[in-house]
Amino acid sequence: MNLQAYLSKNKKVIDRALDKFLPEARSSYIAKVMRYSVFAGGKRFRPALMLLVCEALSGKVKQVLAAACAVELIHTFTLIHDDLPCMDDDDYRRGKLTSHKKFGEDMATLAGDAMQALAYEILLKETKGVSLQYKMRALETILEAIGSDGVVTGQVLDIQSEGKKISLSALENIHLKKTAALIQAAVKAAAILCGASTKKITQLDRYAQHLGLSFQIADDLLDYTSSFAKMGKQPGSDKKQKKSTYVSLLGKEKARQLMVKERDQTRRAISFLGKKGKRLAELADFVIKRER
């Protein structure tokens, strides 16, 4: 099976699990609002990555499935809030109306809040075949990636850098927190839930960090060349144009070189996995070649 086929198989596994773990749409209004965004065509990149890590470590799907869904919910909740008028003010995402355009800002804000809590609840209640201790460590790892040293601060720095010319290292710092932090937490949580050693977790963390950065550079390159049809959202919206990107700071060619360099470092980080790391290495290639 090639990686594409493999990823779409994994996507189905994740979609089924999300459908099972989320409250039914008819159970409450907010459940309906949450489901709209969760099933709005996400690629399930982070959970698919977690399933790949699980496989590379010879773990079982049931050990990471709930955590994978939790990470997808966290990702979705941050997107809902990032799309709000007070932040990136996006009307569309993946060709569909954003949550606040569909349900109003109040409901979008609340759906994000409920989704964050639900993510942790699912991780705690639906993770199977894992000791309490590992479950707790996985949850802690994910929680650490959100707050004042992670995703939220990435978003804060991103907002604060609007309209400013920032340095490359400042841009990297933004994306380490805004994009890489959750990808790293996802990979580490999967490794913890599969009982990996500290040494292996550290290597996988490094893999995920470089993967996250190459993912972001690829995003910037895609944004630069994309059209609405391909992206499913408005390219270069006002606020977006005011933000520094790898392309705006380095130019297209140098950004591409940096992306390839990051990709190479992902490979090095997982050399310890030998043949078992094949899919993860392929994913690192996929990330920099993908069309969204």
Place this chain on the structure above:
Amino acid sequence: MNLQAYLSKNKKVIDRALDKFLPEARSSYIAKVMRYSVFAGGKRFRPALMLLVCEALSGKVKQVLAAACAVELIHTFTLIHDDLPCMDDDDYRRGKLTSHKKFGEDMATLAGDAMQALAYEILLKETKGVSLQYKMRALETILEAIGSDGVVTGQVLDIQSEGKKISLSALENIHLKKTAALIQAAVKAAAILCGASTKKITQLDRYAQHLGLSFQIADDLLDYTSSFAKMGKQPGSDKKQKKSTYVSLLGKEKARQLMVKERDQTRRAISFLGKKGKRLAELADFVIKRER
């Protein structure tokens, strides 16, 4: 020591712990935004209640202190989001500018998001002298109180009932979720962390539910009679006036009777504690007599 003195002693314990558990203001911008709201003069009602439950069950402060701070952070995060222009649109709370008036809507939204994650992180990392299993159950109890069957749905129903005449049972349902759910979770989490039996937890849950409702009715009565000076926020703001309250549905006298009835039920629920329940019974009186 009378209850007032006791509560202010507990408040100091909580404030010190919050100061210790929260990231330093200089560590990140969002830490500064979070600290502003956390230290904006909250009465620490929920954490103080948890310390009282702990004492009534002969537990140790260190067993519940982190969870008490977590609950206060969750309460604060919901206030920050509820105050946003897309929800209750409040400019002041406790006489100080609300987070979005001080730091902007984007930062207020993000501070709330970070605070939710931080709350759970603190509970997991800083709870002492408790088994992993109890810690997990306490966390699950709190998580269940947030999402689609708890606080968030309470807020949704509250927003959806604006400008409508609703029934008394619909109003009670709103406040069971919006106000009582977190108070119940706080009390149950404290009881779990102190190793209480299922039977005792059920009784304390009942206590907390009636306490939450009497708390809300007292709030409505206060809102009805208060002035800006007393409340520290604008009484009867436009959106507020469009909402049903116990006073608008029942009139002042019947609302007061219902409040006393709820208070009486709190007493019955904790009769099993005997003398040890004295403070909790006093608190139920305090709640309906308080000035904010």
